[in-house]
Amino acid sequence: MNLESLIDRVLADPLREARSAGARGGRAVGYIGPDIPVELILAASAIPVRLCGTPAAPTPHAERYLEASFSPESRSIAEQWLTGGLDCFDSVIFSRSDDSAQRLYYYLCELQRRGRCGGPKPLLYDLARIKRALSLAHTIESTRRLAAALNVNEADLDGAVQRVKARLALLSRLTALRAGTPAPQGSLVHRIMRASHCDWSMEFDLALERWLAAPVNAGSTRRVLLVGSAPPDERLHCAVESADAAVVDELNDASAAPLASSLRPASALEEIAQRCYRTIGAIRSLLQSRQDICRRAHELRVQGVIVWLIAEDTGLAWEAPHLERALRDAGVPVLL
Incomplete structure (x- = not known):
């Protein structure tokens, strides 16, 4: 298949591989943002898929819980989550470096705790943003915790x-x-x-x-x-x-x-x-x-x-x- 045909297939249905993995008994892990360690997902024998919003799509379920300050992408992802569209994922990783994404993580955790929604397991990648040695050390430790949560095979x-x-x-x-x-x-x-x-x-x-x-x-x-x-x-x-x-x-x-x-x-x-x-x-x-x-x-x-x-x-x-x-x-x- 040439590149343009492959792109057409992927963008027409970005979750296709995630659903296929579940049907085969495998795992798919979603992630939000450019700074998520995809290497950990691959080393956990899972399929990585970056979640994205659907432009101009209505988000009536998300609007029940999210304020106007959330980004359109986060609102769209919340709508997919609340309507079962992301149930094909084993877990989804949110980055603390993205304000909308990290707030969405806490909202979804609380909604799950209260039994208001189901969906995959939310995971937070606590990536430090300040340029200093302590921030890098914190990020390394956060990466270790995320690897453990994903059951990464170190080999x-x-x-x-x-x-x-x-x-x-x-x-x-x-x-x-x-x-x-x-x-x-x-x-x-x-x-x-x-x-x-x-x-x-x-x-x-x-x-x-x-x-x-x-x-x-x-x-x-x-x-x-x-x-x-x-x-x-x-x-x-x-x-x-x-x-x-x-x-x-x-x-x-x-x-x-x-x-x-x-x-x-x-x-x-x-x-x-x-x-x-x-x-x-x-x-x-x-x-x-x-x-x-x-x-x-x-x-x-x-x-x-x-x-x-x-x-x-x-x-x-x-x-x-x-x-x-x-x-x-x-x-x-x-x-x-």
């Missing part, structure tokens, strides 16, 4: 680490292609990224490897950088493409790569913890650094930057006016 950790490294290397090659001219179609790249979170099969890696050997590039030479909240689908990319332009990169919490590290991990588990800790560090440093965003815009030779924010992203909203001013001062057109 399989090294293989899982290499599996995730191989996937990240393929996605890094895809990102590098976007720096060229012409670049791949932004909407297709976004679909590849979304599907990669829901399908950790070797079939997906092989299809992506073949596509990278002969990529299909967009015809447009006008280039746009997208900054802010992570779009739930490709509608924003398609709107840019309808104006004969292409999104050549996204700077948001779904696209950050781990920061480089000089630390030598003492074990595979510590290596996993360090990767997740560096990922959240990359997100925070990038979105809070106007200079780095301006530098990235110039590196990519973009003709403009779109700053796209959802109302619930209040932290990023405080940065938006300063970012807009910095981009204009740097001579980069910006649409906020």
Whole structure:
């Protein structure tokens, strides 16, 4: 199956593999956020699937319990949980680094305690966010606790680490292609990224490897950088493409790569913890650094930057006016 057909299949039914695993007597573990240690799920002989929302879908059951400050994605995931849509999962991992996700974890735990809902077992990955040695030590200990909760086979950790490294290397090659001219179609790249979170099969890696050997590039030479909240689908990319332009990169919490590290991990588990800790560090440093965003815009030779924010992203909203001013001062057109 070629890559685009595989992506169509995955995105049409992101939970397909999770349901199939349950039918075969296997396990599937869901997760929310970019900084969850997928290696632990693989080493627990389970299928990892990143949970996502369904844009514009009604959430009447979730609205009974969640305030308006929850992100649309968290509301949609809660709706799926409360209506039995996630019963195919053995457990779901929430990250404390995401405010909506960690609050949803506590709400679902309380609803289960009161017998108001069923569903999989909620697990919290207590990832520390402050850049200091104690935070890294805390994250390593949290990773150990999560490994125990998932019944990870330590003998399989090294293989899982290499599996995730191989996937990240393929996605890094895809990102590098976007720096060229012409670049791949932004909407297709976004679909590849979304599907990669829901399908950790070797079939997906092989299809992506073949596509990278002969990529299909967009015809447009006008280039746009997208900054802010992570779009739930490709509608924003398609709107840019309808104006004969292409999104050549996204700077948001779904696209950050781990920061480089000089630390030598003492074990595979510590290596996993360090990767997740560096990922959240990359997100925070990038979105809070106007200079780095301006530098990235110039590196990519973009003709403009779109700053796209959802109302619930209040932290990023405080940065938006300063970012807009910095981009204009740097001579980069910006649409906020």
